[in-house]
Amino acid sequence: MPLPKLMKGAAPAGTDLGGQEVLHPVDAATEAGLTVVDWIDERTQLTPGVRWLMFRKVPKGINWAYTLGSATLFAFLNQAVTGVFLAMYYRPDVNGGAYESIRNINDNVFLGQFVHGMHKWGASVMIILIFLHMGRVFFFGAYKYPRELTWIIGVVLLILTMAMGFTGYLLPFDQRSYWATIVGVNINNTGPFIGPYLGDFLRAGPEFGATTLSRFYAIHMLLIPGLMAALIGFHLYLVTKLGISAPPWLKAKEPESVVEVVEV
Amino acid sequence: MPGAFEGETVSRRRFMTGVAHSAGGIAAAAFTLPALGFALGPIFQREPFDWQILGKPDDFTELVYETKVLTIVEGIGEAGKSIAYVRKRDPAIDTEPLFSKNGYVLNNYVALSSRCMHLGCPVRYVEAAERFICPCHGGVYNFRGEVAGGPPVRPLDRFYTLEANGYVYIGPRYSVNSELDRFSPRDPGEPLDGIGQYLYPSRFDTSVLPPTNNLPLPPQVPGT
Numbered sequence: 001m002p003l004p005k006l007m008k009g010a011a012p013a014g015t016d017l018g019g020q021e022v023l024h025p026v027d028a029a030t031e032a033g034l035t036v037v038d039w040i041d042e043r044t045q046l047t048p049g050v051r052w053l054m055f056r057k058v059p060k061g062i063n064w065a066y067t068l069g070s071a072t073l074f075a076f077l078n079q080a081v082t083g084v085f086l087a088m089y090y091r092p093d094v095n096g097g098a099y100e101s102i103r104n105i106n107d108n109v110f111l112g113q114f115v116h117g118m119h120k121w122g123a124s125v126m127i128i129l130i131f132l133h134m135g136r137v138f139f140f141g142a143y144k145y146p147r148e149l150t151w152i153i154g155v156v157l158l159i160l161t162m163a164m165g166f167t168g169y170l171l172p173f174d175q176r177s178y179w180a181t182i183v184g185v186n187i188n189n190t191g192p193f194i195g196p197y198l199g200d201f202l203r204a205g206p207e208f209g210a211t212t213l214s215r216f217y218a219i220h221m222l223l224i225p226g227l228m229a230a231l232i233g234f235h236l237y238l239v240t241k242l243g244i245s246a247p248p249w250l251k252a253k254e255p256e257s258v259v260e261v262v263e264v
Numbered sequence: 265m266p267g268a269f270e271g272e273t274v275s276r277r278r279f280m281t282g283v284a285h286s287a288g289g290i291a292a293a294a295f296t297l298p299a300l301g302f303a304l305g306p307i308f309q310r311e312p313f314d315w316q317i318l319g320k321p322d323d324f325t326e327l328v329y330e331t332k333v334l335t336i337v338e339g340i341g342e343a344g345k346s347i348a349y350v351r352k353r354d355p356a357i358d359t360e361p362l363f364s365k366n367g368y369v370l371n372n373y374v375a376l377s378s379r380c381m382h383l384g385c386p387v388r389y390v391e392a393a394e395r396f397i398c399p400c401h402g403g404v405y406n407f408r409g410e411v412a413g414g415p416p417v418r419p420l421d422r423f424y425t426l427e428a429n430g431y432v433y434i435g436p437r438y439s440v441n442s443e444l445d446r447f448s449p450r451d452p453g454e455p456l457d458g459i460g461q462y463l464y465p466s467r468f469d470t471s472v473l474p475p476t477n478n479l480p481l482p483p484q485v486p487g488t
Contacts, residue, residue, distance in 0.1 A: 190453040193465070
């Protein structure tokens with residue numbers, strides 16, 4: 001027969017009426033969270049990987065300049081997130097629709113001008129950060145063995161970021177972006193032998209045409225970002241695998257066993 | 265062959281690996297090659313271009329350039345329009361030869377493209393100076409469209425013109441070198457003198473001179 005229900009406080013704190021311990025709701029919620037994490041971890045074995053990625057040994061004497069890579073990464077993430085949401089409102093219509101959709105984003109959409117501004121100014125911030133990061137790596141000599149491949153991928157990422165800037169500049173489709181693209185494509189054309197065909201590829205024809213804008217849009221939001229995300233992943237893998245280089249002013253200490261002390 | 269059965273030239277493991285790799289390669293090529301063709305196709309597709317009516321012969325003189333808007337690409341509004349500066353050919357200064365096709369004498373009107381031959385900004389004609397001036401990087405061209413100063417690498421492009429049905433028609437663009445010899449249309453920034461014509465070959469997709477037997481008729485004037 002079940003026991004009659006007692007008033008609150010009739011049983012000692014932390015136990016139920018049968019004398020069993022019960023968890024405080026906050027503890028129970030924590031426990032539930034841990035259970036979910038454990039459940040996932042048991043099936044994925046991700047913990048060692050996360051520990052390998054996050055809890056690394058770093059050399060003595062590192063400073064704020066070492067955060068420029070992460071800063072560039074966050075600038076990229078900013079561009080990716082704001083770009084995805086801008087794509088919800090943008091229309092790559094060469095017949096005036098593109099300009100109208102940008103005007104709509106700026107004037108009517110809630111927070112539209114802000115998100116557009118984040119994307120536009122974030123692009124410049126990313127270029128600045130990527131160059132500062134590159135300068136740090138160069139002047140600290142961090143590109144040397146065994147980190148040459150990290151450097152090479154970084155340079156490819158720099159070029160892809162520039163290509164993002166070039167293709168993204170056309171999308172607002174105002175006078176400035178139109179003529180800047182005309183000039184930019186013509187600069188590509190001046191490459192000997194393949195230049196003329198490169199220009200035709202970028203424009204999808206001999207003139208700025210009906211599909212040039214959508215071609216730039218596809219390159220800007222699908223082709224290059226996918227490539228960049230993959231290369232950033234590989235870049236980060238190499239950074240983790242090879243470790244961070246010590247600042248150049250830190251002299252490596254010889255172990256005492258190899259130092260010969262000569263009595264004079 | 266080590267690992268292979270008696271009488272066989274390849275081990276079965278090796279054969280299976282090869283088959284699996286080939287199947288994967290064929291599957292990847294099945295979507296990569298069409299996609300690549302999709303992206304590269306426009307390079308090889310020639311764009312058609314029809315004669316367009318510019319105006320009546322009386323609209324043009326030898327001394328003054330008329331600014332005319334023509335459609336380079338159909339269906340994309342303002343982005344497909346371009347400007348030609350047109351005047352009547354003046355035999356006293358225009359030494360480049362005329363030529364005829366199907367009984368029409370072509371290029372009796374000089375139609376210069378507004379596209380600057382440095383990097384493609386639009387030049388404007390300054391009447392007082394009788395010069396074409398580019399706003400972007402200071403390219404200057406003389407009355408005949410030859411480079412008078414600044415960074416442009418060759419004279420202004422031209423359009424084919426012909427006179428028929430009492431109207432002046434404008435055709436596709438062509439490029440010229442500093443001798444005003446005709447070349448197939450090149451993009452700005454590509455010199456055509458000396459080695460330039462080999463460094464920047466003609467392309468597969470630029471418009472060719474359209475046939476003259478099918479000129480668009482002038483608009484009907486009501487009441488005639």
